[in-house]
Amino acid sequence: MGSQTEENYLKALYKLSDEEGKISVSELSSTLNVSIPTANSMVKKMDAHGWLRYEKYRPLTITPKGKQVASMIIRKHRLTEMFLVEQMGFSWESVHEIAEQVEHVNSEAFFDRMDEILGFPKFDPHGSPIPDKNGKTEQLDLIKLSECKMGEIVTLSALSNSDKNFLEYLNSRSLSLGVQLKVIAKEAFDGSITVSYSNHDKEVLSKKVCDSLMVEKLR
Amino acid sequence: MGSQTEENYLKALYKLSDEEGKISVSELSSTLNVSIPTANSMVKKMDAHGWLRYEKYRPLTITPKGKQVASMIIRKHRLTEMFLVEQMGFSWESVHEIAEQVEHVNSEAFFDRMDEILGFPKFDPHGSPIPDKNGKTEQLDLIKLSECKMGEIVTLSALSNSDKNFLEYLNSRSLSLGVQLKVIAKEAFDGSITVSYSNHDKEVLSKKVCDSLMVEKLR
DNA sequence: GTTATTTGTTAGATCAATCTAACTTTATAA
């Protein structure tokens, strides 16, 4: 394993490469709130670990090994979040900070035991997939709520943003994973969508919100 | 808070001062497996934190503030051990290493929740007292089994040594906390004691073992 | 009460992780 610092860099690298494919040093630096030279020097260490390929002035590419190591850290993070919510009664907006620390604990048994107690969950409290011991995840066929058409009925299955503020916003609207949403109006003007669900029959959600809500079409 | 490193130093300092009163730099260094100069320089930082009083060439003394901070780390360590055993099914010999890492997690809520789930336990799986949120611990009136007289009946209540090897030795003899022991013989020669308990009716325990078994006299 | 041993201190080096300042390369815009 690397240090906690290196693990955090690798995780950021992994997420960026998942979203964007190619990663720049500056993206990494801003994600981690460090200076560009700091990220630059760390990138060289990660190259030495075989986690990414680094060539001067070229975009960074994560290696299969890097992906493997990253997925094990993400596994620990997401199992922790799930454990905190399911076994310890924490709310979904308060678990990330704790998991950010616990994910660095070096003990297979600890996380495997969490996994077992939780019944080998496939998704974390925010709907993100939990890699299994081999790094494999279950891929659902999700789309953004913002891409749904009027009249569609969908299940809220994951969030592509799990910021505390956003989670608290969702709480305030009683929006949680598993809720069935019906698109009852869509504003071409600003991309906002009006949905009905549970005992909310006319909730207007902004484009920004709808972009972060990942839903599954009912069939 | 200090760094993880500093926290580990403080814990060592606390334990040594509990056992010996005065602490030397070399004891600290050997406890932590670092060189004497390393411990020496760290001691100056701890002095700067107000955790101990340092004067050149004089023994170290922990301050009330140092004790307070130390007891909060020990609280986190012992709650974690208890949680691992009681809630996650770990055995008492496998929890220390994990707790050694988890104790550095910075989250009151995390440990308070453990505490609550466990029902505010007063002792950890090895019988060591768990400090409450104010650093207070319950003090039992324990003596070493090696100090018991023939014929006495006592309850095994704590261990003054929790090394893995020792715990595995105890497992092999079905010795666990709460077991009632009757001293049926005592060898003046080597200090070994023969005890009977549960369905063991003649178990010989060496002086070394008996020194690590803390028992409570029945009354 | 000297001498020898142990213990403690200082100095100086190294490595990880960080920064700022200066410079270079690549990308963008005029």
Next chain:
DNA sequence: TTATAAAGTTAGATTGATCTAACAAATAAC
């Protein structure tokens, strides 16, 4: 296509945690 801006690199400094080597003080042995 050259000028400007953005991104990336290098150099050099800092801080925390560690080491070894050299020296000083305190303690123990004789």
